[in-house]
Amino acid sequence: DGTGTAVTGAGTSHDSRTADGENAQTLTTRQGHPLTNNQNIRTIGNRGAATLENYAFIEKISHFDRERIPERVVHARGAGAHGVFEAYGTVGGEPIAKYTRAKLFQEKGKQTPVFVRFSTVGHGGHSPETLRDPRGFAVKFYTEDGNWDLVGNNLKVFFIRDAMKFPDLIHSQKPDPVHNRQTGERIFDFISNTPEAMHMVAFLFSPWGIPANYRQMQGSGVNTYKWVNAQGEAVLVKYHWEPLQGIKNLTAQEAEAIQAKNFNHATQDLFEHIAKGDFPQWELCVQIMSDDEHPELDFDPLDDTKIWPEDQFPFLPVGKMTLNRNPENYFAEVEQSAFGTGVLVDGLDFSDDKMLQGRTFSYSDTQRYRVGTNYLQLPINAPKKHVATNQRDGQMAYHVDSAPDQNLHINYEPSSLNGLKEAPRSAPDHMPEYKGRLMKQTIDRQNNFKQAGERYRLHEDWERDDLINNMVGALTNADRRVSDKMVELCTNCDPDWGRRLAEGLEQARSGKTAEGGNQYNEARGSEAVAQAEAT
Numbered sequence: 001d002g003t004g005t006a007v008t009g010a011g012t013s014h015d016s017r018t019a020d021g022e023n024a025q026t027l028t029t030r031q032g033h034p035l036t037n038n039q040n041i042r043t044i045g046n047r048g049a050a051t052l053e054n055y056a057f058i059e060k061i062s063h064f065d066r067e068r069i070p071e072r073v074v075h076a077r078g079a080g081a082h083g084v085f086e087a088y089g090t091v092g093g094e095p096i097a098k099y100t101r102a103k104l105f106q107e108k109g110k111q112t113p114v115f116v117r118f119s120t121v122g123h124g125g126h127s128p129e130t131l132r133d134p135r136g137f138a139v140k141f142y143t144e145d146g147n148w149d150l151v152g153n154n155l156k157v158f159f160i161r162d163a164m165k166f167p168d169l170i171h172s173q174k175p176d177p178v179h180n181r182q183t184g185e186r187i188f189d190f191i192s193n194t195p196e197a198m199h200m201v202a203f204l205f206s207p208w209g210i211p212a213n214y215r216q217m218q219g220s221g222v223n224t225y226k227w228v229n230a231q232g233e234a235v236l237v238k239y240h241w242e243p244l245q246g247i248k249n250l251t252a253q254e255a256e257a258i259q260a261k262n263f264n265h266a267t268q269d270l271f272e273h274i275a276k277g278d279f280p281q282w283e284l285c286v287q288i289m290s291d292d293e294h295p296e297l298d299f300d301p302l303d304d305t306k307i308w309p310e311d312q313f314p315f316l317p318v319g320k321m322t323l324n325r326n327p328e329n330y331f332a333e334v335e336q337s338a339f340g341t342g343v344l345v346d347g348l349d350f351s352d353d354k355m356l357q358g359r360t361f362s363y364s365d366t367q368r369y370r371v372g373t374n375y376l377q378l379p380i381n382a383p384k385k386h387v388a389t390n391q392r393d394g395q396m397a398y399h400v401d402s403a404p405d406q407n408l409h410i411n412y413e414p415s416s417l418n419g420l421k422e423a424p425r426s427a428p429d430h431m432p433e434y435k436g437r438l439m440k441q442t443i444d445r446q447n448n449f450k451q452a453g454e455r456y457r458l459h460e461d462w463e464r465d466d467l468i469n470n471m472v473g474a475l476t477n478a479d480r481r482v483s484d485k486m487v488e489l490c491t492n493c494d495p496d497w498g499r500r501l502a503e504g505l506e507q508a509r510s511g512k513t514a515e516g517g518n519q520y521n522e523a524r525g526s527e528a529v530a531q532a533e534a535t
């Protein structure tokens with residue numbers, strides 16, 4: 001019916017009979033022409049030659065030729081589901097309004113529809129879901145004030161703290177530009193020159209780098225945001241999703257066994273649990289800090305390579321999310337979904353976290369390229385509320401975002417001729433004051449190794465063993481300049497970590513142990529592999 005009201009893009013209505021012998025199931029072209037022959041192209045005689053005016057064939061094949069859009073430059077492999085978020089109305093025993101005026105959190109029991117996309121990061125759209133990688137955890141809340149996207153990962157920290165480094169980080173983890181294989185040497189060449197990544201390494205190369213599936217993993221906003229109350233006052237906030245199904249991770253060996261049989265296991269697990277009514281749930285918790293620099297801490301609260309210690313900044317539950325509906329069409333809902341850190345509602349704000357600011361440009365920029373200028377008109381991305389803008393046209397403009405009684409001649413503002421009007425201000429803006437020198441410099445309180453060492457010691461024995469084994473596997477055939485630096489960085493975090501890595505590498509190089517986190521292939525191609533095998 002052309003209104004596109006259904007979220008899935010499916011469910012458009014048809015007349016039951018539109019022409020002689022035609023009904024709703026009759027195959028047509030996109031022009032609505034009933035298709036009487038979908039088996040044969042039009043030819044001179046039944047052996048050919050073909051003619052070029054065959055519209056139905058050309059429409060079909062040229063649409064097929066355009067079926068793929070660019071995949072996400074990161075997080076290409078994913079799975080999604082619809083659900084609902086239910087607010088608790090309080091935080092830490094107090095009304096939540098004390099800290100944020102965001103409407104979706106206010107009343108106990110208030111429900112907001114959500115769409116979630118989980119993903120792996122580094123590899124392409126059909127790569128195995130058993131790979132060592134952070135997992136994406138992106139949530140779109142369709143609130144009454146418009147959309148809020150919370151674009152997070154399963155792990156609570158990140159490799160880098162400055163957006164300038166992101167393309168280099170990702171290049172080092174993507175396949176080698178010459179032979180198209182991911183290598184441990186390239187990953188650790190970057191990391192060994194990026195000491196702030198050690199906290200992430202302590203997680204990622206342990207079993208925490210391979211969650212067993214998407215249901216049994218945590219989520220985290222990673223970056224620091226702000227909450228703003230009705231007075232315009234702000235606090236710093238970090239978000240965490242805690243799975244009510246528990247957490248389950250895999251060793252490299254367990255992951256390999258699954259991968260040998262099934263490289264879609266996480267997608268399958270999510271879809272099948274929802275299909276049978278076993279709906280996964282997560283509790284949303286926040287950590288809150290007053291909005292200042294906190295010189296008393298040995299880390300910077302805006303540094304996304306750090307966690308905020310739970311004993312000082314407890315996890316405070318604010319609501320619960322249930323995923324209860326599978327997509328009807330993967331492409332329309334999951335592939336074309338577009339999340340971004342800039343998508344906040346009133347009562348939520350950015351902090352000065354410079355990674356967050358860099359990310360915020362990147363998401364909508366890539367989506368205008370990946371999905372198209374009018375990506376926000378697609379049902380999966382459009383808010384489930386009134387949208388009225390003076391933005392017009394562009395590729396694939398599907399409708400005009402106007403108000404019902406708007407004078408459609410007036411696509412500008414201000415106007416006296418019944419155009420759109422600015423929304424009335426209901427509460428004061430949060431207006432932080434800035435004074436400082438413009439510069440390009442890293443932060444002062446880097447403290448790159450302390451929390452990484454703590455994480456190493458917090459691991460259980462089997463997790464530490466797996467961490468060492470995986471690092472040895474990825475570094476055995478790497479250039480010594482890279483592996484020596486890694487031993488040094490691990491030693492800085494915890495001498496035991498450095499010692500065990502050095503011993504593991506020595507044994508592997510002398511051929512005493514062959515095992516290890518082998519999914520990175522050998523570092524320098526078949527020659528190096530042959531040499532390693534010969535020694």
Ligand code: HEM
Binds near residue numbers: 075151152166337
């Ligand atoms: C996806 C950029 C850091 C989580 C993406 C995409 C880009 C991007 C370009 C593809 C988006 C699309 O095609 O729709 C960046 C930049 C970063 C950064 C420039 C740092 C400066 C992070 C961090 C996290 C994260 C720290 C975790 C908190 C995600 C997730 C997705 C994603 C979950 C997939 C969203 C989806 O399912 O569609 N990122 N990213 N990114 N990023 Fe980031």
